[in-house]
Amino acid sequence: xxxxxxxxxxxxxxxxxxxxxxxxxxxxxxxxxxxxxxxxxxxxxxxxxxxxxxxxxxxxxxxxxxxxxxxxxxxxxxxxxxxxxxxxxxxxxxxxxxxxxxxxxxxxxxxxxxxxxxxxxxxxxxxxxxxxxxxxxxxxxxxxxxxxxxxxxxxxxxxxxxxxxxxxxxxxxxxxxxxxxxxxxxxxxxxxxxxxxxxxxxxxxxxxxxxxxxxxxxxxxxxxxxxxxxxxxxxxxxxxxxxxxxxxxxxxxxxxxxxxxxxxxxxxxxxxxxxxxxxxxxxxxxxxxxxxxxxxxxxxxxxxxxxxxxxxxxxxxxxxxxxx
Amino acid sequence: xxxxxxxxxxxxxxxxxxxxxxxxxxxxxxxxxxxxxxxxxxxxxxxxxxxxxxxxxxxxxxxxxxxxxxxxxxxxxxxxxxxxxxxxx
Numbered sequence: 001x002x003x004x005x006x007x008x009x010x011x012x013x014x015x016x017x018x019x020x021x022x023x024x025x026x027x028x029x030x031x032x033x034x035x036x037x038x039x040x041x042x043x044x045x046x047x048x049x050x051x052x053x054x055x056x057x058x059x060x061x062x063x064x065x066x067x068x069x070x071x072x073x074x075x076x077x078x079x080x081x082x083x084x085x086x087x088x089x090x091x092x093x094x095x096x097x098x099x100x101x102x103x104x105x106x107x108x109x110x111x112x113x114x115x116x117x118x119x120x121x122x123x124x125x126x127x128x129x130x131x132x133x134x135x136x137x138x139x140x141x142x143x144x145x146x147x148x149x150x151x152x153x154x155x156x157x158x159x160x161x162x163x164x165x166x167x168x169x170x171x172x173x174x175x176x177x178x179x180x181x182x183x184x185x186x187x188x189x190x191x192x193x194x195x196x197x198x199x200x201x202x203x204x205x206x207x208x209x210x211x212x213x214x215x216x217x218x219x220x221x222x223x224x225x226x227x228x229x230x231x232x233x234x235x236x237x238x239x240x241x242x243x244x245x246x247x248x249x250x251x252x253x254x255x256x257x258x259x260x261x262x263x264x265x266x267x268x269x270x271x272x273x274x275x276x277x278x279x280x281x282x283x284x285x286x287x288x289x290x291x292x293x294x295x296x297x298x299x300x301x302x303x304x305x306x307x308x309x310x311x312x313x314x315x316x317x318x319x320x321x322x323x324x
Numbered sequence: 325x326x327x328x329x330x331x332x333x334x335x336x337x338x339x340x341x342x343x344x345x346x347x348x349x350x351x352x353x354x355x356x357x358x359x360x361x362x363x364x365x366x367x368x369x370x371x372x373x374x375x376x377x378x379x380x381x382x383x384x385x386x387x388x389x390x391x392x393x394x395x396x397x398x399x400x401x402x403x404x405x406x407x408x409x410x411x412x413x
Contacts, residue, residue: 135379143382144359161379164363304352311355 011291012229012273016237019230020059023222027060030195030220037195037219039065041188043181044095045252046083048244049223050199052231055238056222057197058091067188068095071181073104075255079247086241096188100180109176116169117148120160127153129255132162132170136267144305151256174253178214195219201231203272207306208313216316227273267302275302325373326394332368333390337361347390362387369393375400 031037040057044050057066068088072081081097088095104110117124124130129151135142146167149159162170185196198218200210205224210216223231228249235245249269251258271292278288278299285299292299326347334342337356351357357365365387366377375397386396 142380143362143384143387145362145382146359147379162363163367164360167360167363308352308358312358 011277012227014226014230014233016233019226019234020056020237023056024060027057027220027222031061035195035219037189037193039067039192039194040197040220041067041069041185041192041194042197042199043069043071043185043215044084044087045199046080046087046244047247047249047252048231048235048240049201049204051083051087051240051244052235052238053197053199053222054087054091054093055240056234058093059238063091063093065194066091066093067192067194068093069185069188070095070097071100071184072097073099073177073180074101074110075253077250077252077257080252083241083244083247086244090239090241098184100177100184103180104176107176107180109173113170113173116166116173117150119166119169120148120163121150121158123152124150131254131256131258132167133159133258144308149256175211175214177253178211178216182214182217189219197222198224200224201228202226203228203269203276206276206313207309208316210316212316227277228269229273271302275299276306279303279306325397326390328372329369329393330390332365332372333357336364345390349390350384350388352384352388365393369397373397373401 027040031040039061042050042054042057044054054066054068068084068091070081070084085095114124117130121130130148132146132148134144134146145161147159147161148166148170149157151157182196188194189196196217196219198215198221200215200221201223202225204210205221223234226234232245248259271294274288274292277283278285278291285296285303288294288299289296294302330345330347333351333356334340334345337351338345345356349356351361362382366382369375370377381396385392387393
C-alpha cells in the first residue's frame with residue numbers, strides 16, 4: 001500500500017546519543033551472552049562504515065577488547081591504510097597490518113582479472129589501470145550493464161561494454177580480495193576468541209552490495225539497520241576523524257579509483273537512502289518528489305532498481321539450503 | 325526469428341522448461357533475466373542476426389519480452405534479412 005505523505009530529507013535524522021546507547025548495549029549482549037566471545041575483530045578500511053563500527057565496538061567493549069585489522073593489497077589506495085591507522089590511534093586500540101597482496105598473487109587474482117579485461121581490451125597490459133562502472137540511473141532507464149574503463153600508461157581513457165565472460169571473470173577474480181580479507185579476520189578471531197564485526201550499512205546489506213562469504217560474512221553487523229546518512233550522523237557524534245567523515249565512499253577494489261555510485265548504486269547515496277526509506281515505508285513515488293528533488297518517473301525507476309537488486313541479493317543472503 | 329529467440333531464452337534462463345513463457349511476458353518482472361542475462365542475450369542477438377546493439381539501445385523497451393525483441397530486430401534489420409531469418413513470423 002502506498003501513501004502520499006510528503007516527507008522531507010529530515011526523515012532520516014536520528015538521535016545519535018540514544019542510537020549509540022542502543023547499539024553498544026546490543027553489541028555487549030551479543031558478544032558476551034549470545035556469541036560468547038571475548039571481543040571483536042574489525043577490518044578497518046579507512047571508510048566511514050568500518051570506522052563507525054570500530055568506534056561503537058570500542059565504546060561497547062572497551063578499547064582493550066577490540067582488534068583492528070588493516071588488509072591492504074596492491075590496488076589499495078595509500079589513504080586507506082593512513083586513515084585506518086588514524087582510527088586505531090584515536091581509539092588507542094591494538095591493530096595489525098596484514099598485506100594480502102602475496103596471497104592474492106598466489107591465487108592469481110590479478111592475473112585472472114587482467115586476462116578477463118583483455119577479452120574486451122586486448123592491449124591491456126602492464127602499466128594499465130582499470131575499473132568497472134555502471135551507467136548512471138540519471139541518464140535513462142537503461143539496463144544496469146557494466147563497462148570496463150581502462151587507463152593506458154600515457155593517461156588515455158577507454159570505456160568498453162563488457163561481454164558476459166569478461167564481466168564474470170573480472171568479478172570472480174576481484175572477489176578474492178574480500179574473501180581473503182575475511183579469512184584473515186577470522187584468523188585473528190580464532191587466535192583471540194573474538195567475534196568478527198561486519199560493517200555494512202542498510203543500503204549495502206539490503207541491496208546486496210557485498211561479496212558472499214567475503215565482506216558479507218561476519219558474526220554480527222551492528223550498523224546494517226542504519227541508512228548511510230545515519231551512519232554519518234553517528235560518525236559525527238562518536239568523533240570519527242573528520243577526514244574520514246569527508247572522504248567520498250569508494251570501493252577501493254580496482255586500480256582506478258571507483259566510487260560506490262558508479263560501481264553499484266548508480267545515483268547519489270543520499271538519494272538512494274531516501275528512496276530506500278520511501279520504498280520500505282510505503283511512500284508513493286509522488287510522495288518522495290519533494291524530499292529527493294527528483295521527478296516522479298525517476299523515483300519510480302529507483303524503486304524498480306531497488307526491487308531488482310533485492311532479487312539478486314536474495315542469493316547473496318541465502319544460507320546453505322538443506323533438504324527438510 | 326521469434327522461435328530462435330524463444331529457444332535461446334528457454335534453454336539459457338529456464339533450464340529448458342518452457343512453462344508458460346508468453347510472448348509479451350516481461351523478463352524483468354518475472355525475474356527470468358538479470359543484467360548478466362541481458363549481456364548474454366545481446367551477444368546472442370548480435371551473433372545470430374548480425375546486428376550491433378548500441379549502449380543507448382540497451383533498454384527494456386527493446387529487450388524485455390520476446391515480442392519486444394522481435395520488434396527491435398525488425399526495426400534494425402534490412403527488410404530482406406528480416407524475411408530470410410524469420411520464417412516463423
